[in-house]
Amino acid sequence: MKTSFASLAALLWLASFSRAHMEMKNPPPFRSKFNKFTTSADYDMTSPLNGGGNNFPCKGYHKLLGTAQGKRVAEWVPGQSYNMTITGGTPHNGGSCQASVSFDKGSTWKAIHSYIGHCPVMGDSSYQFTLPSDTPAGDMLFAWTWFNQLGNREMYMNCAAITVKGGGKKRRGASNPISSRPNMFVANVGNGCGTSEGRDLLFPNPGPDGQQGDGKQQSGNGGGSTTGGSSSTQRGGQQQHAASTSTSTSTSTSKSNGGPPLATGGVKPNPSGGGYCSAARSGAGRNKPLLGI
Template sequence: MKICFSLAALAGMASLAQAHMQMSWPPPFRSKFNKYTTDIDYSMTSPLFLDGGNYPCKGYHSALNTSQGQSVVNWEAGQTNNFTIVGTATHAGGSCQASLSFDQGKTWKVIHSYISQCPLKSSWQFTLPNDTPSGDALFAWSWFNQLGNREMYMNCAHVTIRGGTSVIKERSAADSISKRPAIFVANVANVCGTLEGADVVFPQPGPDVDRASGKTSPPVGNCG
């Protein structure tokens, strides 16, 4: 009985260790939440490789426009939308970003930054810039956990943007997608890192930022 209990306890510990967080909406490539997925990644909650070999999107964006890489949602430029994060190991939160890529993941534009307490709740709102280009895009949720190993988490989904530059501009010129900063990248064998025990303050968070009270710190290294 002792041996059986010990094995069960170890299995439970291993399960908790691997149960980080993941984006469920919009459903990412190879996610169990994605109706188009044919080969589910059961380690979807795992971080990116420390050597950066599967940045961005864990490499799953290569499925774009294949049968299991179809668009999962239609969004309107200028409108407010949300993404949802699920899981049990929040690592005391941290800081997240929501970003878009229009060139199949080569470059990214940040549309909202969340500094501290992300993802301690499940649903997070953002508003697309009014001049967000129409057509196919990649949407990414990226997360830098406060506690635990220094890692970067990233899930990506295929989305379709409608409206584009035809949307009447009601926000300032600074809202333009062309003026948005690049996504923050750290802890993946580059020259930028984050400090454990603190929520990273993004050097260039962009004009749309949620700041929650908490222990924050700038990144370390050459982070641009």
């Protein structure tokens, strides 16, 4: 059977399109084509983190901080609102995202905003968040993470270098302190936790700043999640509320290769289903789902 040139071109286009996935455009990440300081662009920036977790966090590019390619791309002020822009052609029916920050060069992360459902969408999409009013001045890493609804079980992560300026208005009660924010949700990267396909991940603790979309929700636990928390937002004239169930997944020391935190014991089954953690990873002795799927 002969294949026409047009058919071959279409197949090649579809193949390249299927690899397009999504990436953070603004603030421009390390080694991104959108970053003016990039001298060796990663043209596979849209790919997920390795399943084994050996390039967590930031695909390993957080190590560029302080180098010519790792210069800060933005200056932010505590208490102010900012936007991150996600772009790409394969949103995998959306999913759930988080905006997180690190003050120790990527060793630990705090989620400052959770977007549950319909994140991201086709093309360019913008997501607003507020930098907590007690954010310390100095160098900071900012990260976008994404758990896709359809397709392989993966974790996507892009990181950018930010300088936090002092002198922001620290109004009493203006925002919840950094210390009270949940740790970044981590799964699908060899830390013993995962997500299931076909549902938007419902973060076990979305934190005080969270938004829920219209999609089906799934519960999940991942290394770095914390107990409790809820979020609510107005969407389509109808208020939706996402309350996390009482879970107790804590962060143990990182893997020896510098990978993500392993899940620890104490995770309770969640009847609403979704994510899971491996009992062997959590020290219980054998693999089994700890959250219903």
